[in-house]
Amino acid sequence: MIEFRKAFFAERDDNLNRIGKPTLRQDILGHVTGRSPFYDDHLFAGLLHMRCVRSPHHHARIRRIDTSEAERMPGVRRILPGRDVPRNLDRLLSLLDFGIDDEPFLAETGSPVAASPLPR
Amino acid sequence: MACKPVSSTLNGSERDGFVRDGENLFDMLRRGGDLSPGYGCGQGGCGAFTVLVDGAPVLACLMLAEAVAGRRVETAAGLAGATLHPLQEAFMAGFSARCGYGTPGMLTAASALIDRTPRPTREQVVEAIGGNLRRCTGYQPVIAAILAAAEGRVRA
Numbered sequence: 001m002i003e004f005r006k007a008f009f010a011e012r013d014d015n016l017n018r019i020g021k022p023t024l025r026q027d028i029l030g031h032v033t034g035r036s037p038f039y040d041d042h043l044f045a046g047l048l049h050m051r052c053v054r055s056p057h058h059h060a061r062i063r064r065i066d067t068s069e070a071e072r073m074p075g076v077r078r079i080l081p082g083r084d085v086p087r088n089l090d091r092l093l094s095l096l097d098f099g100i101d102d103e104p105f106l107a108e109t110g111s112p113v114a115a116s117p118l119p120r
Numbered sequence: 121m122a123c124k125p126v127s128s129t130l131n132g133s134e135r136d137g138f139v140r141d142g143e144n145l146f147d148m149l150r151r152g153g154d155l156s157p158g159y160g161c162g163q164g165g166c167g168a169f170t171v172l173v174d175g176a177p178v179l180a181c182l183m184l185a186e187a188v189a190g191r192r193v194e195t196a197a198g199l200a201g202a203t204l205h206p207l208q209e210a211f212m213a214g215f216s217a218r219c220g221y222g223t224p225g226m227l228t229a230a231s232a233l234i235d236r237t238p239r240p241t242r243e244q245v246v247e248a249i250g251g252n253l254r255r256c257t258g259y260q261p262v263i264a265a266i267l268a269a270a271e272g273r274v275r276a
Contacts, residue, residue, distance in 0.1 A: 032196075041155045
């Protein structure tokens with residue numbers, strides 16, 4: 001159902017003889033026929049949904065977090081506290097700007113969306 | 121959750137399916153695998169999910185799925201038949217899509233206009249796509265493409 005972008009680039013012609021001539025964008029056919037995939041069209045196997053919970057108070061020091069109720073929710077795979085998020089800048093979770101002190105925890109909830117494409 | 125059987129026509133083919141209570145047309149189309157229109161704001165503000173119901177442009181994110189029972193739904197994926205729709209040709213030639221996210225909504229809105237008004241004025245074009253927000257392409261190439269498609273169109 002989803003056609004990845006390289007499918008539209010299959011006919012790519014790199015021999016530069018188009019300079020000075022009108023040309024078409026290489027992805028335009030997918031755009032006008034609605035076949036171009038966008039970020040939320042991708043449903044990978046084992047995809048999980050994540051919900052971030054942030055501190056309700058600015059500059060508050062977190063002493064403890066009670067995650068017991070979240071853990072009991074059906075489908076919850078893992079609860080990830082802010083202190084377990086690596087501070088490497090190349091990690092997606094770091095880009096969400098979770099610090100050790102200022103952000104409480106990150107609950108990774110939901111069951112994988114397998115076959116049926118669910119809207120968010 | 122209660123489900124209700126709903127039969128409608130999607131892009132020319134009959135579809136029998138179930139909709140959940142309160143499900144909107146957007147969710148129904150996505151579940152059916154039509155990914156052509158994009159999800160924008162979900163509140164009817166952006167027009168990215170403009171589809172045609174019985175030929176009239178509607179915002180699928182605001183329309184209840186069961187309201188299309190027995191009606192004809194068309195999305196941008198259904199514009200092209202054996203060949204591309206003239207609007208699609210014009211959008212391609214006119215560089216009228218950049219990221220392409222809002223393009224299907226623009227195309228459906230424009231096709232409704234051209235079906236109703238084969239030779240629209242520039243003002244009519246602007247009004248017809250007035251509900252479609254674009255963040256990257258800008259509006260001028262889109263307006264130019266719609267006018268070009270209308271002028272080159274031969275009504276059968």
